Amino acid sequence: MSSKLAISYQTATKSFGSLRAVDDVSLDIAEGEFLAVVGGSGSGKTTLLRLANRLIEADGGTITVEGEDVRNVDPVALRRRIGYVFQSGGLFPHLSVGDNIGITPKLLGEPATTIATRVDELLELVQLDRASHRDRLPETLSGGQRQRVGVARALAAKPRIVLMDEPFGALDPLTRDTLGDDYRTLHRRLGLTTVMITHDMTEAILLADRIAVMRGGKVLAQGTPAELSRSCDAYVLELLRTPRRQVERLNALLPQSGAA
Numbered sequence: 329m330s331s332k333l334a335i336s337y338q339t340a341t342k343s344f345g346s347l348r349a350v351d352d353v354s355l356d357i358a359e360g361e362f363l364a365v366v367g368g369s370g371s372g373k374t375t376l377l378r379l380a381n382r383l384i385e386a387d388g389g390t391i392t393v394e395g396e397d398v399r400n401v402d403p404v405a406l407r408r409r410i411g412y413v414f415q416s417g418g419l420f421p422h423l424s425v426g427d428n429i430g431i432t433p434k435l436l437g438e439p440a441t442t443i444a445t446r447v448d449e450l451l452e453l454v455q456l457d458r459a460s461h462r463d464r465l466p467e468t469l470s471g472g473q474r475q476r477v478g479v480a481r482a483l484a485a486k487p488r489i490v491l492m493d494e495p496f497g498a499l500d501p502l503t504r505d506t507l508g509d510d511y512r513t514l515h516r517r518l519g520l521t522t523v524m525i526t527h528d529m530t531e532a533i534l535l536a537d538r539i540a541v542m543r544g545g546k547v548l549a550q551g552t553p554a555e556l557s558r559s560c561d562a563y564v565l566e567l568l569r570t571p572r573r574q575v576e577r578l579n580a581l582l583p584q585s586g587a588a
């Protein structure tokens with residue numbers, strides 16, 4: 329991991345009316361880092377994520393992407409530099425898998441043959457068989473396959489940064505595990521910087537290098553799981569206890585050998 333910053337929030341604030349959805353947040357994400365943002369519903373995770381690519385504009389503080397103040401970067405150009413994976417896949421229902429993946433290169437005016445090659449590369453990267461997936465509509469895919477297409481689309485313009493909003497939340501646990509592991513491998517292989525929102529502390533611990541815990545628009549704590557465990561905040565400690573408690577309960581209920 330480099331010591332250069334991919335994203336930096338300095339006292340970032342965003343209010344909706346009287347509600348401070350993001351409240352005075354300072355958070356650095358290094359190039360190559362995988363950061364998970366964990367917190368309950370309404371804690372400000374999505375708002376924080378979207379401040380980085382200007383899907384939402386901050387009303388206080390400064391946010392930089394690769395050293396540049398995002399206010400000085402054209403929002404459309406910024407979003408091409410930063411891949412975004414939506415919770416539901418966010419695919420265009422009337423476009424084929426191939427056209428969904430190729431939409432950004434197409435908007436960038438790349439030739440059709442270059443796009444076709446890129447689509448095939450990306451399908452391979454997210455481990456979807458090209459021939460049997462390229463021409464299908466999103467509604468004919470499983471949730472896991474749709475999320476793989478969502479990841480491929482986010483990577484189409486070769487971004488160095490990927491933002492993911494609860495990307496695997498709606499999937500069954502096995503698919504979720506596999507996709508999480510596969511994405512982590514991609515993150516390493518492509519040298520990406522990833523910021524992933526999740527409700528699930530176990531997923532955050534297993535996938536991320538560092539975790540930021542949000543509540544009420546504030547980042548209560550940030551660091552590796554070991555660093556978080558030294559936090560003085562009761563909410564952070566409670567979140568960290570949940571995975572351990574689940575393991576203890578599972579160990580008590582399941583045969584130890586795993587030969588169920």
Ligand SMILES: Nc1ncnc2c1ncn2[C@@H]1O[C@H](COP(=O)(O)OP(=O)(O)OP(=O)(O)O)[C@@H](O)[C@H]1O
Pocket residue numbers: 344347349367368369370371372373374375376
């Ligand atoms: N466009 C908006 N207008 C008004 N309030 C908003 C808007 N977007 C978000 N909020 C409010 O800001 C707060 C933070 O919302 P945000 O979506 O960032 O939370 P979250 O942690 O991502 O929640 P979830 O896990 O449920 O997606 C919430 O109280 C939400 O209702």
